[in-house]
Amino acid sequence: WVFRQVSSILLASLTVLSALAGGATAMVFVFNSIHLLTLVFAVTLIGIAIDYAFHAMTDLAYGNSFYQSSGLSKGTKTALLLSFITTGLGYSCLLGAPISLLSQVAVFVIAGLASAWLFTLIILPIWQSKLVLSERSLIKSQQLLGLMVRFNRCKQSVLLVLGLVLMFLFYLKPISFNNDVRLLNASPQQLILNEQKHLTLMGQLDAHIVFLFASNAEQLLQKQERLIDDLKRINPHLKHNAIKRWLPSKRTQKNNLALFDGAVKNDVLIITEKYTGIKVESANTELLSYDALSNSHFSALLNAQMFVEPNKAVTWFSVSGISTHALTSSVNAYEDAFIYNKPEQISSLLENYSQYLLLTLGVAIVICFVLFSYKFGLRIGTVQVITLSASLLTMLWVCNAAQGSISIFNLLGGLLIIGLAIDYLVFYQINNLTAVNVLAISLSAASSMCVFGMLAFSNTPAIFSFGLTVMVGILAVYILSPLSVLKSQKE
Structure with a gap:
């Protein structure tokens, strides 16, 4: 519609293919295996x-x-370079993520963008003679430009009103976080109900796994016996599969033998002799x-629950019929004992990483302010950062209202939005509010919203959150970014 040439579709497709090839090559050399969700989030590279x-x-x-000019203009080259650097820096924050798929996404996107950037600078100018803008697209972009210019003239009022509205909305519905690891999957409800039914029939619905450590086997067995006794004082009918049931500690075995010998001497077991005829x-x-x-035939069963080596011994057991609070209180009273809950541990890790991402978003905004101020001047840098912050806050509130809470994947989307927003802000400030610039940015926004909008239809909560965040964020950035354009006081 814009270029009316098949070559334009070919060039856009080849640019994307060069990015995918660069990202895939880097993945092959850096990682031994690729997480499935990496390929899902790597679709961001296309946008x-x-x-x-x-x-x-x-x-x-x-x-x-x-203009009959040859090659890319200086302004576009500068803007492309700044966009590549800032987006690459944004994704580099994921290289130290605690989840491997996030670091894989970072490597894939950074390498892919480098390939796309080089392809754009080297290959696309060769096809310049084949590229012509359609008259209708220029007319539409000129009309859109008129709206943006009028919108830009009242930027102070718009930003002030938007700030007050956001303050009221955040007061009305504050942001809450939910980083449950189960957001990574989308199990059907029927499967979840079947699992709960199965656990109920097996008596494992409220089961917890406890790990115990000690310096040798005897100390470990004695510790386990004391902990089980403490738990039975809370609920005498609790169920467990502790190894002490068939491998008591030597101290307990001696006590049992003493009780048995006492029963024999006191003729307690005489009734047994009477009915069995065995003395x-x-x-x-x-x-x-x-x-x-x-060293017996029970070794496989023993080693599945207990492991002993010099100066270290470990065992685990499951326990049910006791509340999580009571179990936690009892386990915490012992040294080298803890409740093993992998989903909870990963969720806690994601919670900590979300705090890191929030800090990263804040640092990214500060860095943007420094770079914008250095490049365009303090006044323009301030307006651009205000516009960027308003877009991010709008995005976070809308996602929080739509989902009920936000997760690490919304914050990852926010990181991407910063990279895309910087692209828009840089291109607007360098190439100004012109019809051709508005046309290019509108194309970028439309394509990105289509790519990330597809993710918003996913049944997997993590992918849905990421897609919704980026789609809403791009829309907010597209609407607000024209407000950042000021006459530069610095060449």
């Missing part, structure tokens, strides 16, 4: 890489039609030990 093609093709076609006598039995059991 960014095609922006390079749109800006370059629009600039080349405009120069070809009106019960005390036996000098060797105590059962871990070593003896590990």
Whole structure:
């Protein structure tokens, strides 16, 4: 519609393919295996890489039609370089993420953007003579430009009103976080209900796993016995599969033998002799030990629940029929004992990482302010950062209202929005509010919203959150970014 040439579709597609090839090559060399969700989030590369093609093709076609200039303009080259650097820095924050798929996404996107950037600078100018802007697209962009210019003239009032509205909305519904690891999957409700039914029938619906450590097997077994006794004082009917049921500590075995010998001497077991016809006598039995059991036919069963090496011994057991609070209080009273809950541990890790991402977003805004102020002057840098912050806050509130809470994946989307917003702000400030610039940015926004909008239809909560965040964020940035354009006081 914009270029009316098949070559434009080919060039945009080749730019995206160059990005995918660069990202895939980096993944092969850096990682031994690739997480499935990496490929899902890597679709973000398409939305960014095609922006390079749109800006370059629009600039080349405009120069070809009106100025007869050769190659990309200096302003577009500068803007493309700044966009690549800032977006790459944004994704580099994910390289230290605690989840491997996030670091894989970072490597894929950074390498892919580098390929797309080089392809745009080197290959696209060769096709300049084939690129011409359609008259209708220029007319539409000119009309849109008129709206943006009028919008830009009342920027102070718009930003003030928007700030007050956001303050009221955040007071009305503050942001809450939910980083449950189950957001990474989208299990059908029927499957979840079947799992709960199965656990109920097995008596494991409220089961918890406890790990115990000690310096040797005897100390470990004694610790386990004390902990089980403490738990049975809370609920005598609790269920457990602790190894002490068939491998008691030697101290307990000695006590049991003493009780047995006492019962024999006091003729307590005489009724047993009467009905069985077998005389019960005390036996000098060797105590059962871990070593003896590990060398028997029961070794596989033993090693599945207990492991002993020099100066270290560990065992685990599941327990049900006791509240999480009561179990936690009892386990915390012992040294080297903890409740193993992998989903909870990963969720806690994601919670900590979300705080890191919030800090990263704040630092990114500060860095943007420094770079914008250095490049364009303090006044323009301030307005651009205010516009960027307003877009981010709008995005976060809308996502929080739509989802009920936000997660790490909304913050990851916010990181991407900063990269895309910087692209828009830089291109607007360098190339100004012109029809061709508005056309290129509108193309970028439309393509990005289509790419990320697809993710918003996913049933997987993590992918849905990411897609919704970026789609809403791009819309907010597209509407507000024209407010950042000021006459530069610095060449």
